[in-house]
Amino acid sequence: xxxxxxxxxxxxxxxxxxxxxxxxxxxxxxxxxxxxxxxxxxxxxxxxxxxxxxxxxxxxxxxxxxxxxxxxxxxxxxxxxxxxxxxxxxxxxxxxxxxxxxxxxxxxxxxxxxxxxxxxxxxxxxxxxxxxxxxxxxxxxxxxxxxxxxxxxxxxxxxxxxxxxxx
Amino acid sequence: xxxxxxxxxxxxxxxxxxxxxxxxxxxxxxxxxxxxxxxxxxxxxxxxxxxxxxxxxxxxxxxxxxxxxxxxxxxxxxxxxxxxxxxxxxxxxxxxxxxxxxxxxxxxxxxxxxxxxxxxxxxxxxxxxxxxxxx
Numbered sequence: 001x002x003x004x005x006x007x008x009x010x011x012x013x014x015x016x017x018x019x020x021x022x023x024x025x026x027x028x029x030x031x032x033x034x035x036x037x038x039x040x041x042x043x044x045x046x047x048x049x050x051x052x053x054x055x056x057x058x059x060x061x062x063x064x065x066x067x068x069x070x071x072x073x074x075x076x077x078x079x080x081x082x083x084x085x086x087x088x089x090x091x092x093x094x095x096x097x098x099x100x101x102x103x104x105x106x107x108x109x110x111x112x113x114x115x116x117x118x119x120x121x122x123x124x125x126x127x128x129x130x131x132x133x134x135x136x137x138x139x140x141x142x143x144x145x146x147x148x149x150x151x152x153x154x155x156x157x158x159x160x161x162x163x164x165x166x167x
Numbered sequence: 168x169x170x171x172x173x174x175x176x177x178x179x180x181x182x183x184x185x186x187x188x189x190x191x192x193x194x195x196x197x198x199x200x201x202x203x204x205x206x207x208x209x210x211x212x213x214x215x216x217x218x219x220x221x222x223x224x225x226x227x228x229x230x231x232x233x234x235x236x237x238x239x240x241x242x243x244x245x246x247x248x249x250x251x252x253x254x255x256x257x258x259x260x261x262x263x264x265x266x267x268x269x270x271x272x273x274x275x276x277x278x279x280x281x282x283x284x285x286x287x288x289x290x291x292x293x294x295x296x297x298x299x300x301x302x
Contacts (some may be wrong), residue, residue: 037187041285130240142191142294145290146287149191
């Protein structure tokens with residue numbers, strides 16, 4: 001298993017994340033509805049809005065999993081926040097970075113992963129909107145477009161929080 | 168009026184679906200979707216520009232024996248200028264009764280999308296409309 005590198009802008013990234021005052025807060029309908037929409041649209045069992053904290057990934061919104069957080073060392077989303085665009089892993093068992101990851105070899109048995117980085121206007125990626133399936137699959141150009149749009153809607157909600165905090 | 172090419176009217180009350188479709192069409196450079204949550208908003212858009220196609224949510228109004236599908240906006244579209252009489256129109260609806268299908272045929276509706284459906288289905292419909300050269 002390959003543990004994701006720490007982003008070069010980690011200190012600023014964490015500062016921006018903490019400024020949102022979103023970690024460990026209750027579920028909110030504005031995020032839940034995006035997650036529910038994505039689960040139906042892509043017919044995947046698990047969708048999360050993931051925020052990547054210092055040592056953990058915490059789920060602001062989730063469907064299909066009882067987990068509310070996992071360690072950052074085993075987080076696929078920690079890899080996705082390093083990307084400019086969506087990280088798609090069609091089959092985790094065929095990817096050396098993830099094949100022996102405990103989230104792949106054990107529950108929730110991730111075989112397919114698509115994580116769209118939640119990149120703020122500051123270029124800091126705070127987390128992901130991610131799709132998870134228990135079987136391999138692919139996304140075509142239209143599906144990638146839809147996922148980017150849903151990611152943009154999550155970022156808009158995060159920007160709303162940020163702008164209210166700055167006002 | 169502005170050129171209708173690749174401009175699509177989307178009439179859908181549910182904001183999440185509407186926004187997702189409009190933003191994805193724009194990001195993939197398929198065309199430009201003009202959003203309306205209601206028939207009144209759609210009529211306002213129709214007064215200022217023409218469209219290559221329209222995707223319209225059609226709901227049942229009334230109850231019991233008096234229930235009927237509200238096709239008023241489609242009738243207005245078809246009754247207007249000549250360009251609109253050949254406008255490509257798709258509808259989104261809960262069920263397709265024989266009566267509704269007959270009414271739709273009379274109005275030259277080219278596509279019926281039954282709920283529940285994915286945004287992908289609407290996007291594919293819009294992509295097809297935008298590829299059509301007919302305006």
